[in-house]
Amino acid sequence: MAHNSNVLLPGVIRVGTLVSDNPRFPEIQVPIRVTEAGIEITISWKDEDSISRLWSDGVTYVDDLDKTQYLYEVPRNLWFYDVDGSIALLNCREDSMTRRIGGYGGGRGTIIADCAVMGARLHENYQKIYGLRTSIVGLRQWVGNSSIVIESSSDKDSHNMSEMLNIKSPDDIHLENNPLGYIHFDWSLSYSSKNNICTINDKTYIETKSSRPLSWQSAKHLSRALQDLLRISYGENRDLTDSQVLRSPDSAATLNNEIAAEKWLPITKGIQEPYEPKYDRSLIYYKELKEDGIQKWLSLYDQIPRAIDPIVDSFTLNKATADVRLLEVGSGMEALGYYLLKVRGKNKKDANKFSFKDRLKLITENLEDILPFDVNNWIEQTTSAYNGIKHANRKRPDIIVCLNTWQRAVLAFRCWIALELGIDEDLLKNRARMDHMQGRYKLLWDDDKEQE
Numbered sequence: 118m119a120h121n122s123n124v125l126l127p128g129v130i131r132v133g134t135l136v137s138d139n140p141r142f143p144e145i146q147v148p149i150r151v152t153e154a155g156i157e158i159t160i161s162w163k164d165e166d167s168i169s170r171l172w173s174d175g176v177t178y179v180d181d182l183d184k185t186q187y188l189y190e191v192p193r194n195l196w197f198y199d200v201d202g203s204i205a206l207l208n209c210r211e212d213s214m215t216r217r218i219g220g221y222g223g224g225r226g227t228i229i230a231d232c233a234v235m236g237a238r239l240h241e242n243y244q245k246i247y248g249l250r251t252s253i254v255g256l257r258q259w260v261g262n263s264s265i266v267i268e269s270s271s272d273k274d275s276h277n278m279s280e281m282l283n284i285k286s287p288d289d290i291h292l293e294n295n296p297l298g299y300i301h302f303d304w305s306l307s308y309s310s311k312n313n314i315c316t317i318n319d320k321t322y323i324e325t326k327s328s329r330p331l332s333w334q335s336a337k338h339l340s341r342a343l344q345d346l347l348r349i350s351y352g353e354n355r356d357l358t359d360s361q362v363l364r365s366p367d368s369a370a371t372l373n374n375e376i377a378a379e380k381w382l383p384i385t386k387g388i389q390e391p392y393e394p395k396y397d398r399s400l401i402y403y404k405e406l407k408e409d410g411i412q413k414w415l416s417l418y419d420q421i422p423r424a425i426d427p428i429v430d431s432f433t434l435n436k437a438t439a440d441v442r443l444l445e446v447g448s449g450m451e452a453l454g455y456y457l458l459k460v461r462g463k464n465k466k467d468a469n470k471f472s473f474k475d476r477l478k479l480i481t482e483n484l485e486d487i488l489p490f491d492v493n494n495w496i497e498q499t500t501s502a503y504n505g506i507k508h509a510n511r512k513r514p515d516i517i518v519c520l521n522t523w524q525r526a527v528l529a530f531r532c533w534i535a536l537e538l539g540i541d542e543d544l545l546k547n548r549a550r551m552d553h554m555q556g557r558y559k560l561l562w563d564d565d566k567e568q569e
Contacts (some may be wrong), residue, residue, distance in 0.1 A: 123235050125151040125385045133199025135160070135193045136239055143168070149197055149204075155387040156206055156230040159194070163223045191228055196239045205237035206230035207244075214320045216362030232361055233385045241364060245330035248363030250301060250322035250381060251340035253347055254355045255394055257321035260403045262287050264304040264319050284317060289324070294412040298339045299324040315540050320359065342418040343411075345429055350401040352554045354392040354433040360384040400535045400548050407539040412536055424453035428530050431523065432554075439519035440506050446479050446526045447473070447503040454479050454531065474500040484532055487542060488525070489550045521556035528554040 125131070129148075135147045135158060145168065149158050162168050179519035195206040208231035234243055235268040266283040284304055292298035307316045323340040324405075325331070340357065347355040361381040391560060406414075418425060428449035431442045454476020471479075472566050477496045485492045499522040502514035528549060535545050549555075 123204070124237070125149070125156065125204075125233060127151060127388050131199055131201065132198075133197050134306075136196040136198070138194065138240060139192045142192055147197070151233075151385060151388055153388050154212070154229050156233045156385065157212075158197070158206070158209075158228040159224045159225060160228065161223075177186070194242060194244070195228070196237070197233075198239060202236055203239055205234040205241060205243050207232050207234065231386070234364075235385055237364070237382060243362065243364060245332065246336055246362050246364060247328070247330060247366040248324065248326035248379075248381070249331075249333075249336040249340070250324045250361040250363075251337075251357050252320060252322050252324065252359040253340070253344050253357055254359045254392070255347060255351065256323070256343075256355075257319060258397075259347055259350065259399065260290075260300055260321055262290075262300075262302065262321070263493075264302050265317060282317070292339075292411050293408055295339070295415070297325050297327050298411075299326065322359075322361070326363065326450055339415075342415055345418065345425060346401070348429050349425075349534055350399040351394065351396055352400075352432060352527065352531060352552060353394060353396055355394065355530040356389070356392050358391075360386075396553055398548065398551055398553075400531050400545060400552065401538060401540055405540055405544075410538050414534075417534070417537065421447060421453060422458050424449045424456065424530075427452075428527060432527055439523065440515050443503060443514075443519045443523040443526075444506055446523050446530070447499075450480060450526055450530065451476060453533070469560075472500075473503060480533055481529055483536060484529060487532055487536075487546045487549055488529060489552075489555050490525055495522065495529075495556075498522050499526055517558050517560050520558040523556075524554040524558075528552055 128173050130148045130150045132146065132148050136143050136147075139146075143488055144404040145160060147158050147160055149156065151157070160168055170306035181347060191208055191209050193207075195209050197204045197206060209228050210230075212227040212229045214227070237243065264284055264286045266285075268281045268283065270278045271281075272278055277434070286302040286304060289302070290300040292300065301322040303320045303322065305318045305320070307318060310314070323343050325336050325339050339504045344355060344357055361383055363381050365380070426449070431437070431449070434441075434445075437445075451473055454471065454473075455468055458471055458476070458478050459465075463471075474496060477499060481488070481496070488495075498518065502518050502522045505511040505514045506519070531552075531554070532545060536542070
């Protein structure tokens with residue numbers, strides 16, 4: 118079997134055997150493929166049987182094994198295997214179903230799994246794991262480290278004579294005050310016999326690893342937090358990409374009692390349209406963070422999700438209108454202002470008395486010399502526009518006003534985060550001046566004036 122044959126590729130259907138731990142669920146031949154919804158398994162049947170009961174719409178059946186009633190459900194965990202290898206299918210659920218009209222109970226149903234662990238052993242449970250690695254678009258550049266070192270030699274006229282690539286993964290970076298968190302570097306080679314090309318894949322991962330079993334939610338926490346930090350740093354979406362999972366806490370020993378490499382298995386998820394980054398200027402770089410910078414960010418991430426989530430959503434959601442973006446960022450700034458009031462000793466009742474405008478003033482009190490626009494004018498404009506969208510009795514703001522106030526609010530929030538994480542004020546001022554979120558939208562065409 119080829120090393121890379123056990124894969125799920127868009128547009129490619131594999132046919133093999135579906136396996137369950139449930140004795141009522143027989144082994145069955147099925148096609149499997151990756152779709153936008155997840156990993157799709159299609160099951161067909163000729164007559165009413167235990168498989169057809171998966172789509173019973175809540176009907177209760179009698180179990181002949183012990184004469185008790187049960188509700189037959191899709192098993193949460195399933196496994197698949199064929200000539201190319203085995204796959205664990207996680208968090209399975211029933212999806213669509215069609216029945217044969219005028220037939221004898223035949224039909225077809227689909228099961229969707231959230232993700233697949235490629236190469237997992239049959240019946241091996243992945244609801245608890247011991248490690249998770251996830252790569253983020255732009256992570257390697259943000260960290261500023263690489264597994265590839267290029268050494269060039271030139272002649273006396275500065276003509277390039279030769280280049281030598283040294284490929285060696287740097288040591289893992291252990292994230293301070295986080296016993297489970299690492300930045301892990303790796304590389305691999307891939308060959309194309311068709312084009313006779315060798316490609317070096319330089320990889321950087323956020324890694325969570327434990328000697329005790331972890332839930333997926335806790336294992337994902339670090340990578341999701343750092344994904345949002347990269348999004349805030351660059352002011353645009355940054356996708357989670359390549360992921361690997363560790364099932365066992367122990368490394369395997371070879372015949373010579375040498376420690377073998379840990380078995381990290383790749384994860385396949387549903388097809389997603391990748392976001393291609395447009396900007397390479399960041400407000401925050403990893404190497405500029407102080408010793409406790411990552412820990413301070415993780416603390417903020419847990420303390421102010423009601424500020425971070427809507428503000429990040431406002432510039433990562435696809436096809437959102439200007440009104441929606443401003444509402445999202447406005448609710449986030451309200452939450453951030455409330456957090457700052459509580460930090461300064463205000464109780465809940467007193468903190469609630471502060472207006473949206475007052476909260477914007479509190480957020481930007483250290484940003485007036487950093488932001489590349491008049492902060493006081495922006496506060497007035499943002500307050501008016503945000504309230505105009507929230508309240509039906511207010512004048513609805515112009516779309517250009519919405520876009521500009523939204524972008525400047527996002528930039529203000531990003532600069533506030535950068536200051537909290539210890540980024541130098543002069544550096545931050547220069548970067549904000551060059552940032553793409555300065556709010557410079559202009560109306561290029563006015564249909565009403567053109568009609569006049």
